[in-house]
Amino acid sequence: MLKDNGTIISTFRVRADECDRLWVMDTGLADILGDATSYATPSLAIFDLYTDKLIRRHYFPESLLKEDSFFANVIIDAERGDCDNAYAYVPDLGGYQVVVYSFKEDKSWRVKHNFFHFDPLSGDYNIGGVNFQWTDGVFGMAVGKRLRDGSRPVYFHAFSSTKEFMVSNRILQNETYSQSPESYYDYKLMGDRGPNSQSSAEFYDAETGIIFYTQVNKDGVGCWNTAKPLTPDTQGLVDSDSDALVFPNDLKVDTEGNLWVLSDRLPMFIFTSLDPAEYNYRILTGQISDIIKGTPCE
Template sequence: MSMKLYLESIVVSCLQILILTVLTVSAVKLQQKFKWREVEFDWPSLEVKQESIKSEKYVPSNNLPLGLDRWKDKLFITVPRWKSGVAASLNFVNISDGESPILHPYPSWEANQLPTEIGTKSESNPKLLKDNTTIISTFRVRADECDRLWVMDTGLADILGNPVQYAAPSLAIFDLYTDKLIRRHYFADSLLKEDSFFANVIVDAERGDCDNAFAYMPDLGGYQVIVYSFSADKSWRVKHNFFHFDPLAGDYNIGGVNFQWTDGVFGMAVGKRTRDGSRPVYFHAFSSTKEFMVSNKILQNETYSQNPESYYDYKLMGDRGPNSQSSAEFYDPETGVIFYTQVNKDGVGCWNTAKPLNPDTQGLVDSDSDALVFPNDLKVDNEGNVWVLSDRLPLFIFTSLDPEQYNYRILTGKISEIIKGTPCDIY
């Protein structure tokens, strides 16, 4: 080979390496929208804030964002009362806000204040709040196609400290145009188990048929799902073996912390309507790597869902592979892709539901050992964007967070872009 051809081959090789490097760099597809070292709130006044700090009703380091959802220019952000000193559990910021925006309590500041006494209770009624607009502690919320915000309120405060059950777990539903409460539904004691815990709400609703909406609340500690019918204003529980955790998938290593969890059914996603009018409901336990599916018609039929024959209506879709435990999932109706968090991989995964579910068909749309340490919640908006909230929860629970670092982040990405080059790509 001549010296000229040799040099030309070197140049070509260098260009190829450069192109690959650029492509690798551009593969970081989720863009950071918001970040906080510690969150701040829209206080009624400076005096109220100072008094709250003095009385320890507000402890900044105890306020950890966990859930999110978008409605128009609002991005709702939940702050569960894991510990004492949480200022407001349900909040929002505006999409147009700056890098570290303050949180605005929703529907009001007053609604997010803990009651001075525990709600009343009788044999026929669970613990009730005097004011049904009160939000005790919520982990996740859902803004539906009918412009309503569904809030799963655990009714439990200071979970990791000295727990207080102010009220029974309940669903609070708000009109997003007026910010007024539409309805509050308390779960009867007969639906609850000793270890019941509700950290998610999935809404099955369609515009044009809003009164016929259903909500599904996975009970991660009771290994069951509570189903709520909006039209009947009634709830019931559904049990199945697939709602339990996998004993081989309960070990986690996140952010340098090793721990074990036994959380059962947790992530759920409602798929596209099929020819027979039903919709598939995909679900998985948190401590599991397997994905399952059942028709929404099974869950919505209170009588049949209790029948032992319904056991065989639940289907195993497949296994995502080792270390693929997931806290949340969401179905995108435009692509048929389910996006899900990957807590052990500091990332976000995807699965095209038109393909079989196995490790080879799973995509990792992004992974970041700093920005995505414990991606906790994930949603898809109606503009084709994925929104992800990461919060380093294991460090918050088992060790401590460094207030000098950015601990909480919200990232977003265009679906058409983030699935390119993955097994989920449909384009």
């Protein structure tokens, strides 16, 4: 329900937070794969899930945008009981940066780091019989469990990469320090998932401490128990299906211990064509306690 606050042009992802708000990432672009037209700068639209009313619309300042900027994800760092002190982390897969938005200050700023770039050795994809190359940078992000000092780790990875990194949310939330050279060493390499383990989205399950992530080159969904070191041997493949899970594009965990996965055959849509006689879009779900059985994540 936007009323006089404009319209939503092109939503790439949404996220519900612990304060019963829905955050919508609008790229502001139409006909992205054709003659792309920008009708507005990228923005966050925040709705009250109880009333469906728009709480706020924040447009990113032009100064935060690069020529190849593309915002296709949004991650929320919020806690019930302190809802005003919420932050959104918006990865820019084309500009190799992350935009941080403070709800309390209604202000956004960008953070840059070498770890936000793609790995030139991990840009080759073979999905659904389609071979292509992408140079997508930082894409997947997940906010981990609160630590004793009150901070929370923010895990992240570039789409065209097999490595996982981490930085404290306190670094991202400090506008001045996060943009200083000194912050470079606050970013840590967690490890490498192994060959062909490129991933779009990831999601941290607070109940188990497990990060679930898409496995686009494997038509599947992977998992990593954050209590263990990140190595290829500690990565689990909770499911793989060359029909139902062709390009798992997004996933989320609900409050009842279920994992939800969206697959959409995006490479065929972009580079070849979709067969209207087939099921091209699927939403799959499974109980976490069941799907991790027999994996290193258990």
